[in-house]
Amino acid sequence: MRKVLADAPPQAARLTIAALAETHELAAATVLAEWAGDARPEVRDAIASSWWQFDPEVFADVVLPSFADVADPPRLTIGPAQWHCADRFQWVRDIILLDPPTGHWRLPEARLERLRVEGFRGTTINLANCKRLTALDITQGHSLQDVNGLGQLNALRRVSLSNCPRWQAGVRLPPTVEQLEIEHLPLLASVDLTGAVLRLLAIRSCPKLEILGRPQMEFLEHVSLGGVEWHGVDWLEECEALRTLSMNTYGGERIPLKAARQLETLELVHCPRVTAIDWPRSDVLTRVRVSGASRLTDIRELVSCPQLEELDVSFCTNLTDISPLRHLRKLKHVDLTGCGSGLDLSAVGHVAHIDFPYPA
Numbered sequence: 492m493r494k495v496l497a498d499a500p501p502q503a504a505r506l507t508i509a510a511l512a513e514t515h516e517l518a519a520a521t522v523l524a525e526w527a528g529d530a531r532p533e534v535r536d537a538i539a540s541s542w543w544q545f546d547p548e549v550f551a552d553v554v555l556p557s558f559a560d561v562a563d564p565p566r567l568t569i570g571p572a573q574w575h576c577a578d579r580f581q582w583v584r585d586i587i588l589l590d591p592p593t594g595h596w597r598l599p600e601a602r603l604e605r606l607r608v609e610g611f612r613g614t615t616i617n618l619a620n621c622k623r624l625t626a627l628d629i630t631q632g633h634s635l636q637d638v639n640g641l642g643q644l645n646a647l648r649r650v651s652l653s654n655c656p657r658w659q660a661g662v663r664l665p666p667t668v669e670q671l672e673i674e675h676l677p678l679l680a681s682v683d684l685t686g687a688v689l690r691l692l693a694i695r696s697c698p699k700l701e702i703l704g705r706p707q708m709e710f711l712e713h714v715s716l717g718g719v720e721w722h723g724v725d726w727l728e729e730c731e732a733l734r735t736l737s738m739n740t741y742g743g744e745r746i747p748l749k750a751a752r753q754l755e756t757l758e759l760v761h762c763p764r765v766t767a768i769d770w771p772r773s774d775v776l777t778r779v780r781v782s783g784a785s786r787l788t789d790i791r792e793l794v795s796c797p798q799l800e801e802l803d804v805s806f807c808t809n810l811t812d813i814s815p816l817r818h819l820r821k822l823k824h825v826d827l828t829g830c831g832s833g834l835d836l837s838a839v840g841h842v843a844h845i846d847f848p849y850p851a
Contacts, residue, residue: 504529505537512541520545520553527557532565539565542573551576558583566605604646611635619643630654641665652676661703673697694719695739716741727751738762744786745769759784774798782806794818805829805846814838
């Protein structure tokens with residue numbers, strides 16, 4: 492049987508595993524245990540996913556131990572029906588926890604590298620001993636207020652926190668974090684980014700958040716901020732590696748992008764106080780959206796971005812001169828909705844798709 496599976500293409504192997512799991516028999520679990528060492532990750536993932544069709548005890552006793560010596564064991568999804576088998580998880584490196592219990596529960600701290608927690612109903616998660624953790628994703632923690640030990644996890648590279656409406660305590664991250672995403676934590680007080688070598692920063696819907704410290708800006712590639720003030724935006728002057736920037740409801744006046752020569756996409760939405768954008772000299776900027784910047788009057792420096800293909804300046808009501816656009820010959824789409832009716836549209840005569848400021 493093992494040779495049969497080894498010779499089968501991945502899709503056929505998955506179907507064979509699913510058919511065995513549907514029998515719910517001990518013999519089927521024994522066969523799956525023999526296949527746990529298959530070199531193909533999709534096969535190992537299919538075996539791990541079949542747990543939900545077996546008696547948890549049988550699967551934990553017969554199949555799970557077979558992954559202990561696998562170089563790259565599969566992600567294991569653990570739900571309420573499997574929690575009483577928690578002492579068998581110590582080999583696991585990658586876990587999704589669904590609705591974990593609020594009382595004491597033990598993680599496989601020695602080997603755990605990637606953890607996603609969904610629907611935690613307690614107030615605190617203790618990760619202090621998960622020293623090998625590289626990726627953490629916590630979502631739908633409706634009573635969660637803090638994660639202990641987060642700042643001491645010096646292998647941590649990626650953190651995502653979302654939809655935890657009661658989380659108030661400040662977050663201190665280790666300087667090793669490269670990707671940080673925080674969304675819908677309306678009471679979160681602060682996050683300390685001192686010394687972090689961030690490559691991705693995304694913070695949205697955190698109205699009380701104060702950002703403390705500054706990461707090493709020269710490595711920052713992707714930024715998305717929604718309704719968050721961060722010492723103005725003067726730090727953009729240091730972002731030489733920046734590739735994408737998205738800002739929503741920013742209250743400042745100037746966007747300094749001269750250093751961002753690698754910028755590919757810019758999106759500014761509902762930024763009514765912005766009066767100036769310092770455009771970079773970029774050969775890779777292809778998409779710009781500056782919508783609702785009602786005080787913006789000048790886009791002349793956009794001519795330094797000759798590869799621009801899409802431009803949205805909708806509801807920039809004080810924009811009166813679009814003549815520089817005649818020099819941007821690669822433009823394919825221009826949105827002028829809500830702009831003044833006195834614009835000289837001959838400047839975009841070469842553009843295939845135009846959203847006009849008024850009926851043509």
